[in-house]
Amino acid sequence: MSSFKIFVGSITAAVTPPILLTILAVAFQKEIGLYHNNPIPLDTLLNYVFLIDVKAMQTNSLIAVIISWILAGLFIGEVTRKLIYGLTSSIIGYFLLVFYYVFSLETIPAIFTLPSIYTFITLLGSATIFSEIREMRKPKPFFTRLEEGGIKVEEEYKYPLKLPIRCPNCNAVIYSNSEYCWNCNFRLVDLFPRFRES
Secondary structure: OHHHHHHHHHHHHHHHHHHHHHHHHHHOHHHHOOOOOOOOOHHHHHHHHOOOOHHHHOHHHHHHHHHHHHHHHHHHHHHHOOHHHHHHHHHHHHHHHHHHHHHHHOOOOOOOOHHHHHHHHHHHHHHHHHHHHHHHOOOOOHHHHHHHOOOOOOHHHOOOOOOOEEOOOOOOEEOOOOOEOOOOOOEOOOOOHHHOOO
């Protein structure tokens, strides 16, 4: 399970910043200046994502790039849910994006300039913060969430139940807390407290 979370987090780290920057560029055409009613070339987009293009260092563009990296960290934190997975995913995903950038342009750009390193630090920092927040947030029990949503459940129905169970008479698998076995019609009163007669 952990390797799957790291894989998904890595893909999230590699794909999210360019996608979010594209969305922001389209939504705020005049402010960012990246989108001009034509498709954005991938090399231009990646130059903005890594802050290599001088235009990306202008105030509005810089804010959009930082927001895209911070939101990527948020998504990584939500996907991985643990600090170590979030950090690992951030590092792998960032370098996946770097390798894609280097191989798509077939040149080694100035990817390790100081502004580009700031994007890496932003991703690591936000993924760390959001992973830690996600890890610290304890999941609420099911019935608590129901009651917060306005659904009142009587106490007699709140008991732990591990399904499926097997019928003690015919050994059939039972996937609910029914009163009778679906196969042999055996009464399952003793298995479930809500059907016990008082």
